[in-house]
Amino acid sequence: MPNPDGAVRRPRVYVSYARESDEHASLVRGFAAFLRTEAGVDARFDQWYADGRRDWVAWASDQFERADFILVVASPGYGRTTGMLDTAMLHNNLGRNLPNATHRILPVVLPGGSVDDIPHVLSAYAATHYVVHEFTLDGVKDLVRTFHGSTAHAMPPLGAFLPPAPAADPVLVAAPRRLPGTGSLLRAGAEVVIGDDHYLVHADTYDESTTSDGAAVLRRGRALSIGAPREQVWLRQLEARQDTPVAVAAAAALAREHELLRSPAGRRTGLPRSLALTREDGVVTLATGWPVSSRTGAPCDTLASFVPDRGELVDPLRTRGILRGLAGLCRNLAALHRRDVVHRCLAPAAMIRLDEGALVLRDLGLATTSYAPGEGPEPYRAPEQRRRHREQVGPWTDAYQIAAIAYHFATSHPPPPSTPPPARGLAPALPASAMEAVDAALAADPARRPDVSVLAAVFDSAR
Structure with a gap:
């Protein structure tokens, strides 16, 4: 209110x-x-x-x-x-x-x-x-x-009222804000033209949402670049329908991510490659690279494709491989943390699994946005990201989310938001040191959590 x-x-x-x-x-x-x-x-x-x-x-x-x-x-x-x-x-x-x-x-x-x-x-x-x-x-x-007192669908701005042309039948003509050609807006399964590039958007990865004030539409999806070089890309697009502070901040976040990934600090193995940032009539689109399999040439899957079903009997060997992949990802996160960059939106769908089990980031998540209560993926949301908590987000937030993902793969269910049962007791076939580190990183108090560098070293021992 x-x-x-x-x-x-x-x-x-x-x-x-x-x-x-x-x-x-x-x-x-x-x-x-x-x-x-x-x-x-x-x-x-x-x-x-x-x-x-x-x-x-x-x-x-x-x-x-x-x-x-x-x-x-x-x-x-x-x-x-x-x-x-x-x-x-x-x-x-x-x-x-x-x-x-x-x-x-x-x-x-x-x-x-x-x-x-x-x-x-x-x-x-x-x-x-x-x-x-x-x-x-x-x-x-x-x-x-x-x-x-807000609505899920904001009323569009009122266009100018123009009189009918001479000798025409009486009509009401509205002139709303000019939108870009429909061919530049992401759509599931559609061919779109963004700047000088043509893309075919894959329907299975496409989704869209609105900003908290309903003033802008956020779209994202994997796409195939048509023409040379043909490559798989990850597209994120913001269409601002009203220039509110929330919409302006969301557009600026995409631009900051582009700048960060293009900087020397962002050119690191395991981080996305920023290919292009395009601005066109209130629409901002960021294109980053999506890895493909060296064996099949097909786009690599996200870790979400490997999440066990709830109650599924966990394969310890497979889970050890996931822990080793998370270890490499933790090292990349540690490099970001040294530059005061915190992802804050880590989930299996935000991690791409390469041929040999290594994991890389799909994008930088919420790293270039300001904290908002209730942010982050719900099954892996850290306590300080929930509403009405006093603690600040930081590198410890990424440590919690990595541990929550490891807990999910070790036990076949994500940790409950209250005090989760110890992973060591639920997954006795996995290395005790790794499960103890997971339990420690799920502490409600951020000060008690090990950082991601410690998680990387312990998860590596799962070999």
Whole structure:
């Protein structure tokens, strides 16, 4: 929620629910805890205040008055005896100021619930409701957008209104900002022209998203360069539809990565080769090289293609090979860290596996961007990257993410965000020193983690 000075403050929300069973109360408590710890929302929940005798009528009334939003958790029992007090206050708020209450009172359906359980007074099918399928940031994004007052799809700028040409039928003509030719925008499976180069974009690696303010579109995908020299490339493109600070910063990050990779410090084996940076009518595209197999000539796969399925029986020999590949990658990261460059977005999909098992970086991740709460790939996100944490990101963040990936390959599942069970106990067939290093690098306290140079030396011992 914006303040007058432009800063964003945490919204205060009251979580209202029916106390109909221990299981339901536990589910709602987990939801409220997730909102506080991961989404950065100042959630208030009655079970956290049961520290003595309390006038619950006065307490709930105070929560209703002070909250920016009231989350009504749908359940069959809401509105019966266990929810009579909150139901009465809902009716009172709706009757006193319907438009304001409609904005503040938000019906929420948690996993396993039904829209039919939303209280009738909240008009489940006539007004907006929020279905939370899982307790993840993606699962609550629509709810958080409402807290912030933002939309998933920004309204395009209004073009100039031009009168019709003489003798023409009356029409309304809008002249929006001129966009580049459609042939220069990345599309899955399409042939695109960027600057003087032609590319065929592979559909299997293509994805796109928007910036946090919806002002720019981020596209990326592997492509084949058409014409000499024919080579595989990794394309990342930003199309700024509005020149907001977020969009400008995202474009500048691509330019800084290009400059870094072209500098002597960036010309190192294991780092991407920057081929070209193209700017064209609000669109910035960075092209970097993608390694190909020396045996088949086909593009090398990312490490994501080798991630074990959850519960799969792990092959110790194969995992030792992955650890050796991570050791080489750690040495490249250590060289970046000596130049104050931190990747912060390490995941199997961000690592390309060469013929003999060596791993190289697909790109520099978030190295040229400013820290943003909740950044990084969710299964491997370091504690300091999560929302509402005080620690700063740094080289220790890369160490955590490397360890989380090693943990995944050693145990067939990524480490849980709380305290993970020791990898040494879950993977007894792997070298104890390597698993102990993984456990140490997963410490919640960044100061207790070994740096990536130590991980490189220990993982090398997996031979």
